[in-house]
Amino acid sequence: MTAQILDGKAIAQKVRLEVREGVARFSAAHGRPPGLDVLLVGEDPASVIYTRNKEKASHEVGMRGRLHRLSADTTEEELLGKIAALNTDPSVDGILVQLPLPKQIREARVLDAVDPAKDVDGFHPVNAGLLATGRPALVPCTPKGSMRLLAEAGAHLAGARAVVVGRSNIVGKPMAQLLLAAHATVTLAHSRTRDLGAVCREADILVAAVGRTRLIQGDWIKDGAIVIDVGMNRDDDGKLAGDVDFDAARSRASWITPVPGGVGPMTIATLLENTLHAARARVGDG
Numbered sequence: 001m002t003a004q005i006l007d008g009k010a011i012a013q014k015v016r017l018e019v020r021e022g023v024a025r026f027s028a029a030h031g032r033p034p035g036l037d038v039l040l041v042g043e044d045p046a047s048v049i050y051t052r053n054k055e056k057a058s059h060e061v062g063m064r065g066r067l068h069r070l071s072a073d074t075t076e077e078e079l080l081g082k083i084a085a086l087n088t089d090p091s092v093d094g095i096l097v098q099l100p101l102p103k104q105i106r107e108a109r110v111l112d113a114v115d116p117a118k119d120v121d122g123f124h125p126v127n128a129g130l131l132a133t134g135r136p137a138l139v140p141c142t143p144k145g146s147m148r149l150l151a152e153a154g155a156h157l158a159g160a161r162a163v164v165v166g167r168s169n170i171v172g173k174p175m176a177q178l179l180l181a182a183h184a185t186v187t188l189a190h191s192r193t194r195d196l197g198a199v200c201r202e203a204d205i206l207v208a209a210v211g212r213t214r215l216i217q218g219d220w221i222k223d224g225a226i227v228i229d230v231g232m233n234r235d236d237d238g239k240l241a242g243d244v245d246f247d248a249a250r251s252r253a254s255w256i257t258p259v260p261g262g263v264g265p266m267t268i269a270t271l272l273e274n275t276l277h278a279a280r281a282r283v284g285d286g
């Protein structure tokens with residue numbers, strides 16, 4: 001079998017058009033656009049590019065988007081003060097604090113400080129707990145976007161065997177929760193899983209989110225499996241590579257996401273979707 005490419009760039013474009021229509025309706029009804037505020041601490045070049053892309057994407061769908069750039073030596077108290085101000089500002093619907101943060105700032109304290117109703121990343125423990133108990137509010141963007149990719153591939157999730165490799169709070173764990181809610185039989189595997197290859201070979205749906213280039217080998221892919229590659233690894237030559245050996249996996253899978261052009265663009269499109277969702281919920285319309 002040769003897999004069809006699950007084109008995240010094209011599907012993200014479709015999501016953005018949907019969001020754009022929702023934003024126009026929201027703005028007409030409420031006299032203001034949904035607002036997204038992104039906080040970036042420091043000058044990490046990749047983070048600067050990513051946060052600029054988020055700001056630009058928000059403008060393209062008609063939102064009010066703002067990037068707040070804070071110096072690398074910002075204190076935890078200063079950042080918490082910024083977040084408190086955004087929490088009480090009624091024109092702000094979504095708050096995103098770009099990760100990673102500099103080492104003088106404790107990540108958990110910052111994530112806990114964001115109003116859960118404005119937590120468009122879905123990283124607040126309240127939102128994680130709601131997801132885990134089947135009452136999703138704001139769902140992390142990468143897993144939610146990956147679920148949309150599975151839907152677009154026509155995946156039958158009920159009763160399917162899904163294997164998620166990677167147990168992070170921002171991708172692996174919430175992805176497992178979403179697949180479970182969709183009635184898949186979910187295995188949450190990770191770097192310490194014994195005989196990871198044998199576990200992956202059982203997967204009808206395989207989600208790779210470990211951050212190791214080509215960890216997932218071609219002969220680990222079950223015939224006809226759908227493969228979602230969340231990996232974003234920089235090669236020695238600066239090229240972006242996924243966690244899956246794409247060329248080898250492609251000859252076995254039914255659908256596979258490329259890197260770049262797969263999950264990445266969906267993450268940003270879903271952030272816009274979450275911001276619209278948060279705005280509607282905040283005005284009692286969601």
Ligand SMILES: Nc1nc(=O)c2c([nH]1)NC[C@@H]1CN(c3ccc(C(=O)N[C@@H](CCC(=O)O)C(=O)O)cc3)C=[N+]21
Pocket residue numbers: 050096097098099100121141232240259260261262263264265266267268
């Ligand atoms: N609070 C927070 N929320 C995040 O969502 C968050 C974060 N912090 N920190 C960093 C990671 C990374 N991330 C990406 C999103 C899209 C692409 C993306 O669009 N990638 C393109 C290409 C990028 C390229 O060529 O460099 C693609 O895969 O096709 C990449 C990376 C969001 N993150």
